[in-house]
Amino acid sequence: MTVSGSYEYDVFISYCTADKSWVRRELQKRLQDVGLNIFEFRVGTSRGREIERAVTNSRKTLLVLTPSYIESEWAEYEASLVQSIDPASRDQRFIPILKQDCKLPLRIRQLIPVDLTDPDEEEIQIAWNQLLTAFGKQFTTETTSQPDTPQAWLLAHPYGMPPHFTGRRTERQMLSDWLNNDQQHPLFVLRALGGFGKSALTWHWLTHDVDANHWPVVLWWSFYEEKAGFDNFVYATLAYLTGKSPENLKRDERLALLLKYLQQHQILLVLDGFERELRAYSNMGAAYQGDGEEKIADNGRDCVNPDAEQFLRSLCSLPNLQVKVLMSTRLRPRPVEVTGGMLLEGCREEELTRMQPEDAVQFFRVQGIRGNRGEIEQACAVYGFHPLSLRLLAGLVVNDWRNPGDIQAAQRCDLTGSLVQRQHHVLEQSYQNLNPAGQQLLSRLACFRSPVEYGVLAALADAEADLQRDLQDLIGRGLVQREQSRFDLHPIVRRYAYDRMGRESRQDTHGQLRDYFAAMPEADRVTTIDDLAPVIELYHHMVRAGQYDEAFELFKYRIADPLYYQLGAYQKQSELLHALFPQGEQHLPQLQNESDQAWTLNSLANSYGLNGQPAQAVPFFEQGAALAKKQGNKKNWAIGLGNLASMAQLPIGALQAAEANLRHAIDLCQEIENEFQEAVGHQELGRLLAYRGAWAAAEASLDRALELFEKANKIQSQGIVWAYRALRSSLWIRGTDTIAPQRTELTTTALAAAKRALELADETARTQFPYERDYVRAHWLLGAAHRLIPNLTESNHHLTEALRRCRAINMVDHEANILLDLARLRHDQGNPTEARRLAEEARTIATRSGYVLQGADIHLLLAELARADGDLGQARELAQEALRLATCDGGEYVYRVAYDEAEALLRDLG
Structure with a gap:
């Protein structure tokens, strides 16, 4: 029977009689422990013929070099015979082992030996690793031990x-x-x-x-x-x-x-x-x-x-x-x-940049790779000493079929192209050198977004023994990392392996994973995003399997409500919805039904708007409304226009477009006699008109909204209208032409309206479920109203409660407003340092999110604080920025109270 191709034996050991004991006890035992077949002389045959048979039928010959060996005639004959078969040592048919220091003949001196003469224990282990690697054998003793970590960590x-x-x-x-x-x-x-x-x-x-x-x-x-x-x-x-x-x-x-x-x-x-x-x-x-x-x-x-x-x-x-x-x-x-x-x-x-050359050489040596320092450095330099590339290159060299463990194997890699191309090529070579089962397993691992448990892989494998073998091979090649029973890929390896899968194979693999996660039981109660982990993983594999419509249904009916209403996880919602846009956001979602496309666009836009990205929400709202218009669906068209106006255009100061879209939405609802959506339009129009300073028109619009919501017994919606009534009164109080008695009446109205909003939030929580956004809004406006009375203790209670709830659900669209009113409160309490800190924090949010109306108010407060500090130049700059932001579209479409306050402040500053 042959081994390793056409050879009958793996190894023939050439040594002198004086070294027999060491060869038998140490060298031969190590080789046999890793399963190598060692040539043995047959008793009663010609020594010369046996040597010829050994050299010819053994894949490699080891020369055990000692002074006694160099002097031995038979040893000289054996070495010469081997060298005649492979004179240039291209196939590395023989490997010198330097057991003792001795003067080597020229024919041997040109070859790099396995050096066992170094007294250092680590160097001896490296030498043994080099020897075993030459036979393509994985050694079991690692030179980098993992110390026990303290239990307290x-x-x-x-x-x-x-x-x-x-x-x-x-x-x-x-x-x-x-x-x-x-x-x-x-x-x-x-x-x-x-x-x-x-x-x-x-x-x-x-x-x-x-x-x-x-x-x-x-x-x-x-x-x-x-x-x-x-x-x-x-x-x-x-x-x-x-x-x-x-x-x-x-x-x-x-x-x-x-x-x-x-x-x-x-x-x-x-x-x-x-x-x-x-x-x-x-x-x-x-x-x-x-x-x-x-x-x-x-x-x-x-x-x-x-x-x-x-x-x-x-x-x-x-x-x-x-x-x-x-x-x-x-x-x-x-x-x-x-x-x-x-x-x-x-x-x-x-x-962190490239590895140092000396570190790279040591890295290759501890894996048993043979070659002198210059050869290894040259091979590593080709890849810019990039650690991942060197790990993969080492895996290629160790597993080379012709000369495993010899650095010369690196020369067979393609060395052309740029540095990035060469780094990519070594990954390509590592992948191509895998057998089909290894490629399939690597690609299956790439389908997971994070480390995967062995049990999951075993449940999907045809044969567990094959799985263990293939995993070990992938680890040895540097393609897979293992931590106990979990396996992971470097992101670069994951992306490459995933891209190598054909469309049919990719869909089949994700289909298997979809079925695996679909069989997992649903959480009895969702209190955190972790409770949704299995269904989110199921959604991921549906999308990756190309089942976009099925994934959409899963998201809409099992994921959307917990994320949006219970957890306020708007960022996670947008992250998941992005997956339905495989061609990019400039294209429509990959769904067959236009109504589903419109729903997805609107939901993604909502997520952007609520997560502090109103400008990014605009095009998605517009696309969703356009689809509804194309379908002739006036209800969805009206909803889309209303969301576009209230969640995107109003925050960024596009008041004229926002008002036009809200009035258009109301008209559409009246055409189809949808009173609920008409009420929503009036509700948002009333808020916009309050910012414009159109007090009577705002009141009329909010009254109409409340009338329609009371008619339909929509308790939660009534609470929003009462909150907007409180907002209207609070803004009007700031009007430059508002007289003192009127301010007192408006303060009382704002306080009563905010209290009613909070009562309705409680009632909604009892009869339906808690709407955290309603609580945030009510506590914010109630705190702002108490500050105007002034009842600073109650104001602090409600504003801090609003901020706590706001941050608990990442309600970015209200956070700056709450911080601003907290800053105003601290100023009233005689703490200008804290007021400035809070205002600056609010400014950071408003600037990052592009909140124009909030930005105007924040700059006004900062200008007042600067003036109080005597820094009139900075106060003037801040007031000018407030005026610019409050101008919005100009004319009648300005943020009225902030615009008037900024003008008055600039006049005072001269």
Whole structure:
């Protein structure tokens, strides 16, 4: 029987009699332990003929080099015979093993030996690895051990560390110096493009270099995990630090408690993959997203969660912080910057780049790859010492069929093209060298957006033994990472493997995964996004399988309401809806039914509007309304026009277009006699007219809305109208021509209307379910009204309650308004510093979101604060900006009270 192709034996060992004991006890045993078939001389035959048979029928011959061997005539004959078969050693038919230092003949000196003479234990292990790798055998002893981590540490998502991590000594020392000596930078941002080894470096540093005696409290958190968003990070960190569940605390209370704790205790937090919390990488396709395909806008570096922004700013500004936070990320989060792109004082950033050449050489050597330093460096330089590319290149060399483990195998890779092309080519070669089963398994893994449990793979596999074999092969080639029973891919590998799947294969695989998740039981009660995880995964695989219409139905009837009404997860909603636009947002969603397309467009626009992106919502609202018009569906057309006006055009100051669309929506509803939607139109028109200062017209429109809602017994809708009545009165109070008695009456009216809005929110919660948006709106306007009385204690209670509820559901469209009224309250309480801080926070939100009306009011307050400080120049600039924003469309379409106040202030300032 032959082995390894046409050879009968794997190896013939050529040695002298003096070394027989070592060969039998050590060398031969190691070779047999990995299953190699060793040539043995037959008793009673010609030694010369047996040597010829051994050399001819053995895949490789080992020369055990010692002084005795060099002097042996038979050894010389054996070596010469082998060299005559492979004179240039192209096939590496023989491998010299340097057992003892000796003077080698020229014919052997030209070859790189396996050197067993070094007294260093690690070097001896590397030499044995090189020998076994030459036969294509995986060695079992890794040179990079994983130390036991302290039980007190919380490693929430252990990293699937690839074997043989080496080097990065300079970077590791830099991190240690920061941790132990740098008191000025609590936050360290380690930034790098994909494939540069951010996660591997930070994990290795944490588990090998951080002194547990000095840092007994440590948390590792990976945002690459599916359920590892910022809210869950805060929850888990608090539970770890305090030993108590924070489930009874609201979201903003949890963050405040966490920041307080971080000020008082010495803690190390490692946040891996923070780019997943940024807009640019927060979508469902982030797991497949590479670097540099398209320019990422500045707002792509904003956090999707406002709490995350506050957390980062606090880390960089709070005094006496005891915590140290190490963040790895592809992009620098914008909250750690000041205007102009400079870092906040408490933040330090370093960019991780290529491996050092000496580290790359060591990395190849510990995997048993043979070659001198120059050869290995040259091979690595071709790929720019890019860590992921080198890991894949090492996998190619180790698994080379012709000369496994020899660095010369790297020369057979295509070395043409740019650096990026060469890095892509080594990934392509790694994929092509897999057998069909390995390619299929890699692609199946690529269909998951996050690490996958072995049990899931086993449930989908035809044969578990084959699955284990193929997984081991993928790990050995550097294509898959393993952490206990979970398996994951680097995003670059995931995207490549996914793109290699044909359409039919891709749909079939996602179809299998769809069926797997469809069989999972539904949550009895949805209280967090985690409760929706299985159905969201089912939705993902439906979309990826090309079943867009089925995915739409799933989203509409099982996902939309919990996200929108219960959780206020508008960012998650837009992320999921994006998946229905496979050709991009410039095209319609991939749905057959135009009504479904319109619903999707409107829902996506709603998500944008409520998440602080009204300008981005405009085109989707317009497309949805156009589809409804095309269908002749006047009800949906009216709804689309109303949403466009109230949720997008009004916040950005497009008052003329907003009023026209609302009046058109009302007319359409009257044509089809839909009184409910007509009432909604009057409700929103009344709010717009109040901002325009058309007090009587606003009152008439709101009265008509309330009349129609009371007729239909729509309690929740009545509450919104009462809130808008409170808003109208509060705005009118600010009118420059409003007389004192009128202000008193309007204050009383605003207070009563806001109270009624809160009562109706409670009634709605009892009879239907809580509408958190209604509570936020009512508490905000009630707090604003109490400030006017003035009842500052009650004002503070309701405004802080409004802000707490607002942030609990990420209600961006109201947050700046609440912060502004809190700033006004602090000013009235004699705390201008806090007033300015709150106003600046409100300005940040309004500016980022493009809220024109809110921006006008915020700049007015900041101008007043500047004037109070005696900075008249700054006050004038702020008042001019307020006037510009309040102008909106000009003429009668201005934000009246803010416009008049800005003009009056500018006159006073001269």
